[in-house]
Amino acid sequence: MGKTLLVTGIGELTVNNPQAVDNPSARRDSTPEPYADAAFVVEDGRIAWYGPAFDAPAADERLDLGGKAVIPGFVDSHAHLVFAGDRAAEFAARMTGTPYAAGGIRTTVAATRAADDDQLRANVRRLVHEMARQGTTTVECKTGYGLTLEDELRSLRIAKEECDAATFLGAHVVPAEYADLRAAYVDLVRGPMLDACAEYADFVDVFCERGAYNEAETRLILDAAKARGIPVRLHANQLGHGPGVRLAVEYEAASADHCTYLSDGDIEALACSETVATLLPGVEFSTRSPYPDARALLDAGASVAIATDCNPGSCYTSSMPFCFALAVREMRMSPGEALYAATAGGARALRRGDIGHLAVGARADFTVLDAPSFLHLAYRPGVPLIHSVWKNGDRVG
Ligand code: NIG
Ligand code: FE
Secondary structure: OOEEEEEEEEEEEOOHHHHHOOOOOOOOOOOOOEEEEEEEEEEEEEEEEEHHHHOOOOOOOEEEEEEEEEEOOEOOOOOOOOOOOOOOOHHOOOOOOOOOOHHHHHHHHHHHHHHHHHHHHHHHHHHHHHHHHEEEEEEEEEOOOOHHHHHHHHHHHHHHHHOEEEEEEEEEOOOOOHOOHHHHHHHEEEEEEEHHHHHHHHHEEEEEOOOEHHHHHHHHHHHHHHHHHOEEEEEOOOOOOHHHHHHHHOOOOOOEEOOOOOOOHHHHHHHOOOOOEEEEEHHHHOOOOOOEEEEHHHHHOEEEEEOEEOOOEEEEOHHHHHHHHHHHHHHOOOOHHHHHHHHHHHHOOOOOOOOOOOOOEEEEEEEEOOOOOOOOHHHHOOOOEEEEEOOOOOEEO
């Protein structure tokens, strides 16, 4: 038995409903019911006890938070951190009317290929650290700016070493040198690239969208992932209506990400599936696009996650608190729904039952707010309210 830490003086403790987290069929995302005057005990990096402070057991060490709120650490289930360069000029052009298009990815591909491993790793570390300082304790990271076997493999290795989940996105766009050889590139992705990357890939993702991969190409790549037993997730319905969400559900994807343009049939399909609808409102903010219809998804009974999509093109924020505020203000999620989506929802999108909540047995990944309630994350947008961040019971931010 390790040393025990009693965290007490918690103004408001959000545990999240572990039943909804652990039981995939209980997909109704419950609204968290925070406890007042709560305490919890951490032992060996896990939550060993929680309850009213007056009932707290003795512990080796004690941390009094003086009335601050505690939430589960944010689970950022969608990010693209292995890249070089920035596209600030593209962003500026967008703000004066140039629409966002998938092709901008190729600018980052060129810069990423030119960077060495140390530069790429340093960029990932910088962003993971930035995320931790903003309350995030779990980060998923995709490849997709290498688009050669060697560059995808080194990107995936770095993602696997520096982040909590690594996703192979060799099918981000078709690289320029294959513009007239699309089928050959798809064959490269689903064959040799996937063979090389399989041992490091927690998930395989495809950008299924006009300007990226069509339905037939997406199916070929998803089939290849399934044949190797690797779970899938999809970039779906970001720039327009299309087959992405339907395919995600058909292939039992862990999540369908973006979901900006949904038909009633897409919403119904998500609601009747275990596939999480991962919403990325920072993208709509940064590309000046309409926000996804979170209310329709939630009201239909779909599982919803919120993530940053941190990437140099469509959305260069690393801030889950910012995305939380957007979810509440722009997508009409209640603060409770948004908090659940940014924690337990993200955990479900990564198929993790041990994070995203603080019930007994969960990993002690928690964020302390410089505020009496998590409501302040939306009520005080843009204010640095993260007091401290703990992962596996250790302070990381
Ligand atoms: O999730 N949609 C595809 N990929 C990223 C954008 C990448 C980029 O523009 O560099 C996204 O938005
Ligand atoms: Fe993305």
